[in-house]
Structure formats: C-alpha cells, structure tokens
Amino acid sequence: MDTKAVFTALYDVCEENAAFFSGATKGQSGDAAQRLVDAMTIIQEHARSLEPVISGFAAIYHHFDFDPHVPANGYRSLVKVVRCCLLHIIHKGRYISSNRRSIFFRASHNASEMEAYCSALCQLRALLYLAQRLLHDNSHGNLFFQEESGLSQSFLREYASMHKGCFYGRCVGFQFTPAIRPCLQSIAISLVAFGDNYKKHQSGIGVAASSFLTSGKYAIDPELRGQEYERITQNLDVHFWKTFWNVTETEVLSSLVSLTATTVKVNRALSVPPVAFDLPLAADPTRTVTLCPPAAHLGPGPVQMRLISHELREGQDSEKLLALCRSEGGPITISLGLKTKRSPPSPWLVLHFHGGGFVAQTSKSHEPYLRSWSHDLNAPVLSVDYSLAPEAPFPRALEECFYAYCWAIKNHNLLGWTGERVCLAGDSAGGNLCVTVSMRAAAHGVRMPDGIVAAYPATLLTVYASPSRLLSLMDPLLPLSVLSRCLSAYAGTDPQVEKQVEKVSTLSMVKRDASLLLRDFKQGASNWIHSLLDRGSAGTCI
Structure with a gap:
C-alpha cells in the first residue's frame, strides 16, 4: 500500500x-x-x-x-x-x-x-x-548534524517536552513485528511493577517477588503503565537500572534458566591474577611489548572470566588452569578424570563481552546462548566479567577486556584453542568493547582479532542529532534518558550531581568520555610507534 x-x-x-x-x-x-x-x-x-x-x-x-x-x-x-x-x-x-x-x-x-x-x-x-x-x-x-548547539539542543528539548507515556502503554512496540509486542508488554509491566517496589526490599529477588504480586494493575491499566514507565525512565538513577537488569543474576532464576540451556562439559569461572607479560608485535614477531594489568580507578586487580566449552579439550583440565578457577558456590562443572576423553584444541576461540549498559550483568546472565554458541560453533567461548560502572568507570572495563584478549592469546594452550583464529563478540556495551579492544590492539601493535560480531554496539557517544536518533526518544527498551545515565556512569559523572546535569549536561559528559577514549588510543599508538623505532626498548610496559 x-x-x-x-x-x-x-x-x-x-x-x-x-x-x-x-x-x-x-x-x-x-x-x-x-x-x-x-x-x-x-x-x-x-x-x-x-x-x-x-x-x-x-x-x-x-x-x-x-x-x-x-x-x-x-x-x-x-x-x-x-x-x-x-x-x-x-x-x-x-x-x-x-x-x-x-x-x-x-x-x-x-x-x-x-x-x-x-x-x-x-x-x-x-x-x-x-x-x-x-x-x-x-x-x-x-545524516548527522555535527554541532552541539542549535539543532542538537532542540533535539534534547524535544525529548524533554514530549509526552512519552503513550509509547509505553497501549501502543508499546507498535513499530515492531506483532510477534515481539507481547514480549515488550511483559517487559514494560515488569519494569513498572519493579519500580513500584524499588527500595522496599534489600534484595533484587525480594523486589522481583513483590513486583509479581503488584503487576496485575499495570497489566489491566495501560495508561497507568505508560505514565509510570515515563516517570521511571525520567527520574530513577542508574542504580535502579543496575538492580533491575541484575535480577537475572540471582541464583534462583539463573538455575531455572540453566535447566533448559545446552549442556556443556566445561563451565568454569576464572580469576586471572594481575601479572604483566610480553606479547610479540604483529609487525615484527621478534620484538615484544609488555602488557601491564588493569589499574585504572581500582588499582591492579584480577580479571574475572568464564570459560565455556561443549567438549573437554586438551589443556582445559590442566593444573595451571584449575589453579585459576574461582568458586561460585555451586558444583564443579568441568569433566575430570583420567578416562575422560579429551578432544583436540579448536582452531577457533570466541572472546565474549556481555552487554548491560556498562553498569549491569555478568557472563552468567548471558550463559544460555554462550552454551549454544560453544555447541553450534564447536569452539570454546571465553566471556569476560569486566568491572562495572559507576564504581569502576572508563577506562577500567576497556583495560580488563584488552588484558583478557592478550592473556587469551598468550595462554591459548590452557583454553583448548590452537591460537589460530579469534573472534570478538558482544552486544550493546559489549559491542562497544569489541570495537575498542580491537582499536587498542592496533594501537599497541599486537595481533588483531580475525573477526568482530558487534550487535547494536554503542559506537558514537556524542550528542549530535540524527534522524535515527530521533527514534531513541520513543525506544521501548532503552530510551534516551536511560542511555544517558548509563553513559554518564561509564564516563565517571559524580552520581551526587546526576540530577543537576540531566538532559544536555548529561550528554556533554559523554563527549568527555569520547575525548578520553581518543586520547588513550593516541597514546597507545605513540607507544607502539616508539617501540618499533627504538630497537632497544622492547620491554617497555604499556
């Protein structure tokens, strides 16, 4: 028509x-x-x-x-x-x-x-x-209007003046295929019910239980649901979103999900100690560059990861790897024993960075599809549990993900991987980390990943107006105000002044984040070039 x-x-x-x-x-x-x-x-x-x-x-x-x-x-x-x-x-x-x-x-x-x-x-x-x-x-x-004054200011004022409740009530998800609308309605009902009970209980699962009992009124009254959804997205801080998104991390819910997930022979949480090591330069393998452990904001600390493998492969039950395993309070889920068949190392490794707006979730909430990946791809998956904002703002997550990438290359024999090919994969914030880890690898002169699967990544963290960004004003899952709070937390905005820097100033903090990111890459590139020119400084720590 x-x-x-x-x-x-x-x-x-x-x-x-x-x-x-x-x-x-x-x-x-x-x-x-x-x-x-x-x-x-x-x-x-x-x-x-x-x-x-x-x-x-x-x-x-x-x-x-x-x-x-x-x-x-x-x-x-x-x-x-x-x-x-x-x-x-x-x-x-x-x-x-x-x-x-x-x-x-x-x-x-x-x-x-x-x-x-x-x-x-x-x-x-x-x-x-x-x-x-x-x-x-x-x-x-x-497509992008590359000035923060004028039209970009109008873009933000339009968002502030819009009555967005209509997009979250009866009309929620009207712009998508009908098959997804019930899912979006369920998420909207869960969110407003959770917000209604927020701070009434100490644990996220307690709020979730109470929310289930009070969700009925939001299911039968779409107008009330839309009003509450708009209030929540406009007013509640990043800690609310962290709590809401982390409901799937609770032991009860994660155990229920695990019952239907693909069975794997290796599923171990690892804690890699903060130790510097050398990697060869991609341009000249006879020379090396020293990679230092993450240190921003929190000081040197271990990097948490999760190794998932459908098959038990050589090296995955070695004493060196088992020494890195951390307990999660559950049963050991790695196949041990002398009679256990060990498959040869895979030529592929998938290095995964989870989503969650830089502020929430871990590899556990993404584990069901990671198990399926390991089975369907016949390759091990290493998922990084990077530190989260606002407690650990930029560049801590990037440092940990880059360190994990380099550590995986250095210790491929422990992961059931030959070291031949590696693909980075991540969604949302994880997609951003896929891109930035690759840029940091290029800046440091080490091996680049063989592929990137970045699903809806956050790549342009500026306030510039564009036609597609107008659609974020009515997004049913991640509207502009929520996105702004997550990016502000990642950029290191003081949470005590968060409400004072709402709308325009909040997004201005994102510009500062992008500037810091570019400065970091330039410094890394400079160090790499110097390491190539100076034949006698191969052991410099970067």
Missing part, C-alpha cells in the same frame, strides 16, 4: 466512524461515542498535516541509503514508524466499523485505543517536523 493509499484509507475509516458515532443516541455509551468522534477528528487533522511531510521524505530518503542494495537510513525508519502507526489506526478503525453494532462491542475500550494512537501520532508529528529541520539545516548528504 503506497503512501497516498494509506492516507486515503485512514480518512475514509475515520470519517465513516465519526459520522456513525456522531448520531449515536445518548445513554450509557454516549460519552464513549463522543470520545471516539473526537479521536477520529483529531487523527484526521494530524494526518492532513503529516501527508505532505511523509511524501516529501519518501521522495528524497533514498539519497541517504548506504548503497542501492541496502535501502536503509534514519529518514526511512522515521517514515516507516509513522506508516506503522497509521496502519494500526486503519486496522482498529475497520474493526470498530465491523463490530460497533454488536452487543459485545466495548465503546469505552475502543475509544481508549483510538485516543492512545492519536497521542502517539501527535508525538510522531513533532518528531517529523524536527527531522525536517535536520534535513534543511544539515550539510548536503549528511
């Missing part, structure tokens, strides 16, 4: 329903009928304003595609989201037309549905006007 056909269908169904309910007799459903008429009328007004805007974007958005074979960019996404909203309204309007004479028709419920999508359409209209300004003010062909 093309754009003109979508708007024509919308006008027709709204006009027809408005005419019907305008003639409804006064009675028990009289107020609901008037609400339906008002909602249909306002939807038409928004649509008439949006139609030329949508047509304008449809005429030019192909110029911003990556190439003819990848028809995707932020302007396309914005138009698609608006179309999804319009199609939902058309579908609901046709349902009302077909069932409005039935004795089972609930006029009040359907009025609430139309009002919710009317509110969503109003907010999308505001986003499209901001996208129009971005298109007009930006230099030709650029």
Whole structure:
C-alpha cells in the first residue's frame, strides 16, 4: 500500500466512524461515542498535516541509503514508524466499523485505543517536523548534524517536552513485528511493577517477588503503565537500572534458566591474577611489548572470566588452569578424570563481552546462548566479567577486556584453542568493547582479532542529532534518558550531581568520555610507534 493509499484509507475509516458515532443516541455509551468522534477528528487533522511531510521524505530518503542494495537510513525508519502507526489506526478503525453494532462491542475500550494512537501520532508529528529541520539545516548528504548547539539542543528539548507515556502503554512496540509486542508488554509491566517496589526490599529477588504480586494493575491499566514507565525512565538513577537488569543474576532464576540451556562439559569461572607479560608485535614477531594489568580507578586487580566449552579439550583440565578457577558456590562443572576423553584444541576461540549498559550483568546472565554458541560453533567461548560502572568507570572495563584478549592469546594452550583464529563478540556495551579492544590492539601493535560480531554496539557517544536518533526518544527498551545515565556512569559523572546535569549536561559528559577514549588510543599508538623505532626498548610496559 503506497503512501497516498494509506492516507486515503485512514480518512475514509475515520470519517465513516465519526459520522456513525456522531448520531449515536445518548445513554450509557454516549460519552464513549463522543470520545471516539473526537479521536477520529483529531487523527484526521494530524494526518492532513503529516501527508505532505511523509511524501516529501519518501521522495528524497533514498539519497541517504548506504548503497542501492541496502535501502536503509534514519529518514526511512522515521517514515516507516509513522506508516506503522497509521496502519494500526486503519486496522482498529475497520474493526470498530465491523463490530460497533454488536452487543459485545466495548465503546469505552475502543475509544481508549483510538485516543492512545492519536497521542502517539501527535508525538510522531513533532518528531517529523524536527527531522525536517535536520534535513534543511544539515550539510548536503549528511545524516548527522555535527554541532552541539542549535539543532542538537532542540533535539534534547524535544525529548524533554514530549509526552512519552503513550509509547509505553497501549501502543508499546507498535513499530515492531506483532510477534515481539507481547514480549515488550511483559517487559514494560515488569519494569513498572519493579519500580513500584524499588527500595522496599534489600534484595533484587525480594523486589522481583513483590513486583509479581503488584503487576496485575499495570497489566489491566495501560495508561497507568505508560505514565509510570515515563516517570521511571525520567527520574530513577542508574542504580535502579543496575538492580533491575541484575535480577537475572540471582541464583534462583539463573538455575531455572540453566535447566533448559545446552549442556556443556566445561563451565568454569576464572580469576586471572594481575601479572604483566610480553606479547610479540604483529609487525615484527621478534620484538615484544609488555602488557601491564588493569589499574585504572581500582588499582591492579584480577580479571574475572568464564570459560565455556561443549567438549573437554586438551589443556582445559590442566593444573595451571584449575589453579585459576574461582568458586561460585555451586558444583564443579568441568569433566575430570583420567578416562575422560579429551578432544583436540579448536582452531577457533570466541572472546565474549556481555552487554548491560556498562553498569549491569555478568557472563552468567548471558550463559544460555554462550552454551549454544560453544555447541553450534564447536569452539570454546571465553566471556569476560569486566568491572562495572559507576564504581569502576572508563577506562577500567576497556583495560580488563584488552588484558583478557592478550592473556587469551598468550595462554591459548590452557583454553583448548590452537591460537589460530579469534573472534570478538558482544552486544550493546559489549559491542562497544569489541570495537575498542580491537582499536587498542592496533594501537599497541599486537595481533588483531580475525573477526568482530558487534550487535547494536554503542559506537558514537556524542550528542549530535540524527534522524535515527530521533527514534531513541520513543525506544521501548532503552530510551534516551536511560542511555544517558548509563553513559554518564561509564564516563565517571559524580552520581551526587546526576540530577543537576540531566538532559544536555548529561550528554556533554559523554563527549568527555569520547575525548578520553581518543586520547588513550593516541597514546597507545605513540607507544607502539616508539617501540618499533627504538630497537632497544622492547620491554617497555604499556
């Protein structure tokens, strides 16, 4: 259905329903009928304003595609989201037309549905006007507006003024495939119920248990759920999100998940002591560079990892590796004994960095799919439990992940790996660490990874406005305010002044984080170049 056909269908169904309910007799459903008429009328007004805007974007958005074979960019996404909203309204309007004479028709419920999508359409209209300004003010062909003043400030002010509750109530996930909407609704209900009980119990599992008992009211009242979701995402600090995301780390829930996960023969938590070691330079293997252990903020300390392997491979039950194992209070899950068959080392190793916004989760919460990876890829997986912000801000996590990468290369014989090929994998914050670890490897002159699998990584930590970033203003899982708090914690913002640096200043701290990151890479590159030029300084610690 093309754009003109979508708007024509919308006008027709709204006009027809408005005419019907305008003639409804006064009675028990009289107020609901008037609400339906008002909602249909306002939807038409928004649509008439949006139609030329949508047509304008449809005429030019192909110029911003990556190439003819990848028809995707932020302007396309914005138009698609608006179309999804319009199609939902058309579908609901046709349902009302077909069932409005039935004795089972609930006029009040359907009025609430139309009002919710009317509110969503109003907010999308505001986003499209901001996208129009971005298109007009930006230099030709650029998606990002690379100034923090002007449009980028408008971007943040728009977020502050938006009524975002409509995107988290009845309309939650409308822009995604219908199959995922129940999951998003469940997450939204869990989140607001958890927020309702936050700080009433000392343990995360206690809050989760109470949340289960109080979640019913948010399931039956989508408007209340949307209001609470907006309040939580706008006001609660990063410690709330750390607690919420870490619910899956509790022993009860992780044990339940493990029952259905793929069985593996090796699943051991490791604690690698902070000891400096040498690695050969990629450009000249006869020369080495010394890698020092992580030391930022917390001082030198061990790096925590988890080794998962579907098969017991040579080296994985060696005394040297077992000496690094740390107890997690559960049974030993590594196959031991002289009669146990040991498979030869794998040519591949997957080095995994978990997500969690730099502030939450560990390898344990990601363990189910890591087990599947080890089985499907027939390769060991080493997942790094890096230190988390705000207690350990940048660059501690990067230091630990880079140290783990170099340690794995140095000690491949302990991991059931030949040392031939290594792939970095991570999601969200872990995707960022995949990229930055690779950059640090290049800066230090050591071996680069053979591949990177970075799922939705955080890569551009600036306040620059772009059309795709407008969509973060209504994201059902990680809206802009939550993302800002996580990045501020990673950047080292003082939590006591967190509320004072909300919105614009919070994201300004992210710019400082990016500057520190670039400075760190430049310093590493300088050290690498000097090590190549100075033949007598091969043992310098970096």
